[in-house]
Amino acid sequence: MPDTQVAAAPRPLAAPRASATTSPARLPATARKPRHKLLGGRWRRFVSPLLLVLLWQAASMAGLISPRTLAAPTTVLASTWELIETGELPYHLLVSLGRVLTGFTLGVTTGAALALAAGLSRLGEEVVDAPMQMLRTMPFLALVPLFILWFGIGETPKIALVALGATFPVYLTLFAGIRGTDPKLAEAAKVFGLDRRGLIRHVILPGALPSALVGLRYALGSAWLSLVIAEQINATAGIGFLINDAREFLRTDVIVVGLVVYALLGLGADALVRLVERRALAWRPGLLKA
Amino acid sequence: MDIHAPALATHDALRVRNLTRRFGENTVLDALNLDLAPGSFTALLGRSGSGKTTLLRTLAGLDDAPPDARLDLPRPAAVVFQEPRLLPWKKIWQNVMLGLPGAGARRRAEQALAEVGLGHRQDAWPVTLSGGEAQRAALARALVREPRLLLLDEPFAALDALTRIRMHALVLDLWRHHGPTTLIVTHDVDEAVLLADRVLVLDGGRIAADIPVDLPRPRAHADAGFAALRRRLLAELGVGQEEAA
Ligand SMILES: Nc1ncnc2c1ncn2[C@@H]1O[C@H](COP(=O)(O)OP(=O)(O)O)[C@@H](O)[C@H]1O
Ligand SMILES: [Mg+2]
Numbered sequence: 001m002p003d004t005q006v007a008a009a010p011r012p013l014a015a016p017r018a019s020a021t022t023s024p025a026r027l028p029a030t031a032r033k034p035r036h037k038l039l040g041g042r043w044r045r046f047v048s049p050l051l052l053v054l055l056w057q058a059a060s061m062a063g064l065i066s067p068r069t070l071a072a073p074t075t076v077l078a079s080t081w082e083l084i085e086t087g088e089l090p091y092h093l094l095v096s097l098g099r100v101l102t103g104f105t106l107g108v109t110t111g112a113a114l115a116l117a118a119g120l121s122r123l124g125e126e127v128v129d130a131p132m133q134m135l136r137t138m139p140f141l142a143l144v145p146l147f148i149l150w151f152g153i154g155e156t157p158k159i160a161l162v163a164l165g166a167t168f169p170v171y172l173t174l175f176a177g178i179r180g181t182d183p184k185l186a187e188a189a190k191v192f193g194l195d196r197r198g199l200i201r202h203v204i205l206p207g208a209l210p211s212a213l214v215g216l217r218y219a220l221g222s223a224w225l226s227l228v229i230a231e232q233i234n235a236t237a238g239i240g241f242l243i244n245d246a247r248e249f250l251r252t253d254v255i256v257v258g259l260v261v262y263a264l265l266g267l268g269a270d271a272l273v274r275l276v277e278r279r280a281l282a283w284r285p286g287l288l289k290a
Numbered sequence: 291m292d293i294h295a296p297a298l299a300t301h302d303a304l305r306v307r308n309l310t311r312r313f314g315e316n317t318v319l320d321a322l323n324l325d326l327a328p329g330s331f332t333a334l335l336g337r338s339g340s341g342k343t344t345l346l347r348t349l350a351g352l353d354d355a356p357p358d359a360r361l362d363l364p365r366p367a368a369v370v371f372q373e374p375r376l377l378p379w380k381k382i383w384q385n386v387m388l389g390l391p392g393a394g395a396r397r398r399a400e401q402a403l404a405e406v407g408l409g410h411r412q413d414a415w416p417v418t419l420s421g422g423e424a425q426r427a428a429l430a431r432a433l434v435r436e437p438r439l440l441l442l443d444e445p446f447a448a449l450d451a452l453t454r455i456r457m458h459a460l461v462l463d464l465w466r467h468h469g470p471t472t473l474i475v476t477h478d479v480d481e482a483v484l485l486a487d488r489v490l491v492l493d494g495g496r497i498a499a500d501i502p503v504d505l506p507r508p509r510a511h512a513d514a515g516f517a518a519l520r521r522r523l524l525a526e527l528g529v530g531q532e533e534a535a
Pocket of ligand 1: 313336337342344
């Protein structure tokens with residue numbers, strides 16, 4: 001049933017356009033029109049943020065916003081350049097990236113391993129899933145005091161927090177993806193001679209991938225948030241330290257630089273997962289012509 | 291779970307003795323006996339819920355047979371389901387060669403696709419195929435295994451009438467070419483008479499009617515004898531009276 005529905009979907013959509021032009025009938029109509037809109041919209045979307053920045057600059061120059069409250073955009077730009085030149089920004093950026101990469105890798109590995117254990121075996125489910133479902137209801141950032149007691153105030157609690165933030169989204173989505181395997185597909189694969197290993201490799205895991213990639217995106221967001229919180233714990237390096245240090249000296253310009261860097265890193269990471277998604281899920285109807 | 295039914299014969303005749311299957315109170319197959327000659331083409335008719343799919347699943351080895359049943363089943367067996375059941379994340383040729391061992395698998399898959407007229411679509415993703423194309427890919431996936439037993443469970447029920455006619459011709463072609471013992475489940479009396487040498491009606495958990503079709507091929511609805519056979523089968527299915535009038 002689902003197969004036939006999906007296969008039939010593009011045709012009714014394309015029909016009215018195909019009769020007007022001789023364009024390929026198979027191309028879903030939705031794939032084209034919104035694309036142009038998106039391109040036009042992309043420029044329009046930058047107009048209002050730009051206006052805000054100009055307004056901010058004007059207000060700063062007019063003395064309406066004191067530098068103690070918020071530095072002017074031009075000051076922020078100058079400070080950015082200065083921080084880059086002195087090597088401060090690259091250094092702290094590398095420290096933060098190191099934390100997030102280590103923690104994220106750890107968390108994704110743990111989450112995926114647990115999900116595979118719970119998803120692929122009954123015993124694994126009984127052992128792993130119940131505690132995971134209980135733990136996930138707790139806001140993991142509430143663990144910070146405990147982590148400090150356990151791990152001190154060095155790198156360990158920071159990385160552990162990032163790892164924890166990444167573990168749950170990956171676990172939940174991969175587990176759900178594995179359990180959501182279409183039994184009809186699994187049955188067909190069995191008729192055609194796939195053993196348990198082949199079934200996992202060719203049917204279960206590829207089928208769970210879309211869900212798992214959504215989890216990966218959540219995990220990135222969560223890891224990022226954890227990093228920001230973790231870097232408030234007595235850090236001596238990293239973007240969070242840069243921000244805290246700047247606060248002591250009322251350097252709002254440096255604080256803004258730190259915030260912008262956090263935002264850019266988040267955007268970059270999200271774009272990376274999107275790219276992976278587009279490649280790994282090339283077979284999906286929505287992505288076929290995108 | 292187990293793909294292999296308990297007793298496997300190496301010869302091509304299919305023999306089922308004393309097959310009973312129950313779901314709770316509901317006895318779907320009741321000490322059923324069935325014989326299919328090697329290389330024969332048989333259609334299985336029956337009301338909805340009469341147990342056609344249940345029988346087919348046991349013949350395919352998808353469900354374990356009870357220990358007191360005796361089954362001699364040609365192997366390898368291949369199944370074409372009502373839905374194509376292609377893995378959406380594998381290209382068509384990858385779907386066809388799924389589970390095939392050996393280095394020549396891809397070439398064999400491409401040959402099978404060419405045979406069902408899908409050679410030009412072998413690199414496509416399944417979602418881009420039409421219903422008929424997807425079902426042809428499913429046929430190729432079954433054939434590439436050179437099955438000695440080919441089981442089809444209402445394979446064309448979801449297709450439009452024109453596509454169905456083309457699929458009928460294709461199935462007959464492939465059957466003549468490869469010669470597997472073939473059993474097609476259908477609820478369409480015309481389809482049964484057009485395709486099969488023999489039509490069985492499943493009712494009350496047993497083969498309630500066994501009717502040979504000795505019309506010359508290729509067959510058409512207008513042929514002498516077609517209408518009579520059709521009436522007889524409809525009567526067996528309990529819709530004869532109104533239809534015959
Ligand atoms: N796994 C199952 N569990 C319980 N009842 C089943 C199951 N499979 C089939 N049945 C029942 O067995 C009967 C025969 O089903 P089926 O073989 O699918 O019929 P058909 O294919 O002839 O339409 C139906 O009443 C159906 O509800
Ligand atoms: Mg059925």
